[in-house]
Amino acid sequence: MRYLFYPGCSAEGSALEYKTSTVAIFSALGVELQELQDWTCCGASVAAVKSGLLGLALPARSLALAEAAAPGEDLLVICSACYTNFRRTSAEAKDPAVLRQINRALEVEGLVYRNTVRARHVLDVLANDVGASVIGARVRRPLAGLTVAPYYGCQTVRPHSPFDDPQAPVSMVAIIEALGAAAHRHSHEALCCGTSLSITKPELGLKLVAAVLDAAGVAGCAATVCPMCHTNLDSYQRQVGQMLGHRVRLPIMHLTQLIGLAFGLSPRQLLLERHLVPVKPVLDRLETPIPHEG
């Protein structure tokens, strides 16, 4: 198995540990990842607001690079917002008139987008290409004793995602169980983390974060598959605690970090020390505790 890899901007900055742990577990699984050269921003939620065509041309630029770099290979994406932008672009470009406009814009980059490459979410690849049983077979240090609350967020599963139910997804459950942990199913698995509202409308953004943390709260940690979800859930717990009038302290793990831990990778290899909410309680909860240097 081989994939082209589009890390996305967050994974180069605030969510570097997400990229690092993704590369580490795919290497442990013997799946080759080749980072797309010269990739640029997918446009986030911003480009399409500046102009409809810009919102298509930016994702198409990286998709066209992928088609040229490795024809026929899928593009692995770890950010749900990037994923949605790539899938949206592909869906819109089925209209030949739209595809023509995109390519008129891409001319200046010397690129042609043919709408042949498929963007695949890392959760889709882990659940459906690799599979829970292969992941389970690679486990060296089962996460027995740990309860994990899956958190999919929004754009991982809707509106363009073909691999799971857009409102009641289940892909993470079999993976969490294959790691030896238990899954804590809850009401907010696919409800919103607030995305940029935490920046533009903090009062509302914090409420949305609080609702997710509250629903996931009895678990030992929550597992995310998007850097934006991770940042929102991990970074604002102090403010959420102030708002609610009680302490909130739920470790938030990238799913790839949990898989890495179960594969026997060290906390340092998975950059666990980068989280604002310490993950030590997660490591202490395991039946075979993991020494934590960070």
Place this chain on the structure above:
Amino acid sequence: MTLTDPGRDPDFLELRDGYGPDVRRCMQCGTCTASCPASSAMDLTPRRMWRLVQLGFVDEVLQSKTMWLCSLCYLCQVRCPRGIRLTDLITRLKEMALARGLVSSPQSAGFYEAFAAVMRQYGRMREVEFMARYLLTSNRLRAVGYAPLGLSLLRHGKIRLEVPSFKEQGRLDRLFRRVAEVEAEG
């Protein structure tokens, strides 16, 4: 309230019936409002806003806060029994409001401007420079409030300070300019 004649506003007409199923198919069931995690903070709930779109009250819609509170969670869109692309249409509404200078929320306008400027300059997001530009242009008072979180993110290595580049040629200048040309040519 002012009623816009859809015939005189082609952007509005395109929004209403040129982008997936026509908004006039909306039967006002309210599933969008019930599904929206932000509806309680909106001046127009999603159901009311779509009714105003149907009727042609363009300015009222574009000046409302509603679209700026949407986090693009797509719950209303996947639940809409009429299959209307509600969330995608919100993006089109934001585009219209921004282009017409009718943005009711300076924070939101500043967010889009700062993000687009950094994207155009570097081709990729630079989180610290983006936040600095955003806070300085639209939200100065709040900058102070962000200091503790910023320091804590720095301490954990979640963010790093980078020297801004003042090169005249941005990495995506060419593409941004070309997109504007193509859109102008139609």
